[in-house]
Amino acid sequence: MNLPVFEVFTQAREGKPFEQGGSIVAPDAEMAILYAREFYGRRQESHRIWIVPRESIVEINDPDLLHPPAVDRSYRTVGGYSVRDTLRATRGAVAGSTQPD
Amino acid sequence: MLEKLTLTPLHTLLLALADDEFILGYRNSEWTGIAPMLEEDVAFSSMAQDEIGHARLMYEMLAAETGISADKIAYARQPEEFLSCRLMEHRKLDWAHAIARQFLYDTADHVRLDALSRSAYTPLANASEKILREEKYHLMHGDMWLNRLATLSTDSRKRLLDALDVLWPDALGVFEELPGEAELVDAGILPEPSSALQAEWLSQLAPYFERFDLPFPAEMDEQTGLYRPTMEPVYGGRRGKHTEEFTELWEEMTSVYRLDPEAVW
Numbered sequence: 001m002n003l004p005v006f007e008v009f010t011q012a013r014e015g016k017p018f019e020q021g022g023s024i025v026a027p028d029a030e031m032a033i034l035y036a037r038e039f040y041g042r043r044q045e046s047h048r049i050w051i052v053p054r055e056s057i058v059e060i061n062d063p064d065l066l067h068p069p070a071v072d073r074s075y076r077t078v079g080g081y082s083v084r085d086t087l088r089a090t091r092g093a094v095a096g097s098t099q100p101d
Numbered sequence: 102m103l104e105k106l107t108l109t110p111l112h113t114l115l116l117a118l119a120d121d122e123f124i125l126g127y128r129n130s131e132w133t134g135i136a137p138m139l140e141e142d143v144a145f146s147s148m149a150q151d152e153i154g155h156a157r158l159m160y161e162m163l164a165a166e167t168g169i170s171a172d173k174i175a176y177a178r179q180p181e182e183f184l185s186c187r188l189m190e191h192r193k194l195d196w197a198h199a200i201a202r203q204f205l206y207d208t209a210d211h212v213r214l215d216a217l218s219r220s221a222y223t224p225l226a227n228a229s230e231k232i233l234r235e236e237k238y239h240l241m242h243g244d245m246w247l248n249r250l251a252t253l254s255t256d257s258r259k260r261l262l263d264a265l266d267v268l269w270p271d272a273l274g275v276f277e278e279l280p281g282e283a284e285l286v287d288a289g290i291l292p293e294p295s296s297a298l299q300a301e302w303l304s305q306l307a308p309y310f311e312r313f314d315l316p317f318p319a320e321m322d323e324q325t326g327l328y329r330p331t332m333e334p335v336y337g338g339r340r341g342k343h344t345e346e347f348t349e350l351w352e353e354m355t356s357v358y359r360l361d362p363e364a365v366w
Contacts, residue, residue, distance in 0.1 A: 024140050025138065025139070034144060034242055038143055038147055039143065042147060
């Protein structure tokens with residue numbers, strides 16, 4: 001028997017993000033509802049459950065896309081800029097001036 | 102061993118309800134570890150636990166009425182003191198049989214609980230309401246499986262038909278009149294007599310069985326508009342008459358208890 005796999009995502013409370021609970025095997029989506037409830041909902045741990053056929057999930061795992069090679073791209077992130085001197089100068093200037101009420 | 106209980110009609114009702122759930126729960130637990138797939142194994146075992154939990158609720162009500170503990174009531178009676186219906190007695194056959202039995206029982210139990218949620222005996226009315234909510238899952242499960250067995254392959258359909266052949270007379274027996282029933286109905290403890298519950302159950306099942314072209318041993322009486330069985334139901338369970346298969350089950354499920362009835366767990 002080669003049955004489809006469904007990934008199950010659970011939301012613990014209204015407004016919370018969905019987290020992957022795990023996966024189940026079921027002959028079809030309707031039966032997947034039965035088993036998802038049993039595995040991820042019977043202890044009142046879920047407010048809502050999403051069931052997604054694994055084959056419907058689009059995946060990216062290409063390291064060239066997700067962890068680009070060692071070209072300096074630090075200018076794209078805050079950490080790439082040294083603001084230490086500017087900060088110190090500004091703080092000094094502010095401390096020396098009279099604070100407005 | 103427990104001294105034979107002197108049963109009032111209320112005791113009889115509670116015992117019949119509890120014993121049905123208790124025995125079915127035991128029978129279904131025979132599938133634990135060997136159900137058709139892992140997911141189903143967990144689901145069916147969990148449903149078996151639900152039934153035992155419902156039995157416990159009813160035994161505890163009876164314990165409050167009689168001062169005898171729920172465990173004693175469950176395990177210290179002799180086989181002929183059990184009031185479960187015959188439907189529960191069949192030993193494990195194949196999966197279609199297990200599903201068909203669960204379906205026939207759950208749908209019948211649903212009609213019974215629906216009536217009991219209006220019982221004048223408040224503890225039972227409250228418990229029935231709670232159980233009904235848990236039964237929603239059982240009904241979904243039964244519907245999905247029965248539907249698939251009936252339509253997916255000629256083999257699955259044949260197995261289902263064979264199972265229904267064996268089960269129908271016993272399923273009709275779920276609504277055997279209880280000893281002392283008239284008194285329960287008068288007092289509003291059992292809001293509808295068993296015969297009316299059976300008619301209601303059959304009327305709910307009729308369109309379903311027609312849709313899947315499955316055998317349905319009942320028809321509507323033109324004059325009263327009520328469904329009634331066209332085959333002889335198997336009665337006796339409510340009066341403690343059981344089959345050899347039940348005695349075997351009783352031996353097994355009470356074996357640990359009987360080793361030392363006074364043991365503290």
